[in-house]
Amino acid sequence: MDIRVLTSADIPHVQSTNITNLPENYFLKYYLYHALSWPQLSYVAVDVSRPKKTPYDPPKIVGYVLAKMEEEPVNGIQHGHITSLSVMRTHRRLGLAEKLMRQSRMRYLSHTRRVYHSERQTDLKEGFHEADARSFPLERAMVETFGAQYVSLHVRLANIAALRLYRDTLGFEVEKVESKYYADGEDAYSMKMDLTNLR
Numbered sequence: 001m002d003i004r005v006l007t008s009a010d011i012p013h014v015q016s017t018n019i020t021n022l023p024e025n026y027f028l029k030y031y032l033y034h035a036l037s038w039p040q041l042s043y044v045a046v047d048v049s050r051p052k053k054t055p056y057d058p059p060k061i062v063g064y065v066l067a068k069m070e071e072e073p074v075n076g077i078q079h080g081h082i083t084s085l086s087v088m089r090t091h092r093r094l095g096l097a098e099k100l101m102r103q104s105r106m107r108y109l110s111h112t113r114r115v116y117h118s119e120r121q122t123d124l125k126e127g128f129h130e131a132d133a134r135s136f137p138l139e140r141a142m143v144e145t146f147g148a149q150y151v152s153l154h155v156r157l158a159n160i161a162a163l164r165l166y167r168d169t170l171g172f173e174v175e176k177v178e179s180k181y182y183a184d185g186e187d188a189y190s191m192k193m194d195l196t197n198l199r
């Protein structure tokens with residue numbers, strides 16, 4: 001599996017992946033707008049196990065993440081936004097969405113800190129995720145190229161898989177519930193992840 005930056009040639013394939021996986025679909029020009037305005041922020045997962053029959057064989061795109069900068073942030077704080085992320089059913093639960101978002105697994109480092117109270121002592125387990133320097137390229141580009149302080153996104157309340165991915169695996173926090181955010185009336189979790197530690 002190859003994870004690489006989205007190119008304009010990928011766009012029709014990404015669009016069909018999006019239509020297959022999600023009810024939120026976009027015109028071709030919106031994908032192009034992402035690719036041309038923020039070329040460092042969108043990635044595709046390409047299944048390279050299938051040999052190409054001709055040099056013109058299209059890439060087999062099995063997942064993508066489409067991301068952008070919020071152009072006119074209402075709160076005045078520069079931040080990125082995950083417009084859309086999806087992985088084909090045939091390739092789910094293989095860690096692809098996680099990989100598209102951060103491109104490496106983080107090591108969880110933990111240690112025990114001994115805290116002394118007046119006559120007692122307690123052992124506190126503490127830990128943090130240590131990402132290697134190559135990880136989070138998408139989020140790093142948001143910070144280093146565009147000055148983002150955080151990255152935001154929306155998830156349907158019923159979308160347990162995406163909620164788990166963003167909250168439990170990637171460390172996003174639920175900021176609020178936005179009522180009737182989606183066209184069909186479903187509410188959304190508005191989520192964000194602080195990026196100031198990537199500075």
Ligand code: ACO
Nearest residue numbers: 084085086087092093094095096097098153161162164165
């Ligand atoms: N149930 C519960 N938790 C899940 C599930 C699931 N079905 N799928 C993923 N997760 C969570 C788990 O915590 C998992 O970690 P684990 O495997 O160690 O338990 C973690 O996410 C990472 O899983 P990945 O294998 O990286 O996720 P996958 O590649 O399968 O893609 C995705 C997850 C993108 C949500 C996929 O199910 C999908 O394409 N769904 C349809 C489209 C969609 O809902 N996209 C998100 C919309 S929101 C947005 O785009 C901003």
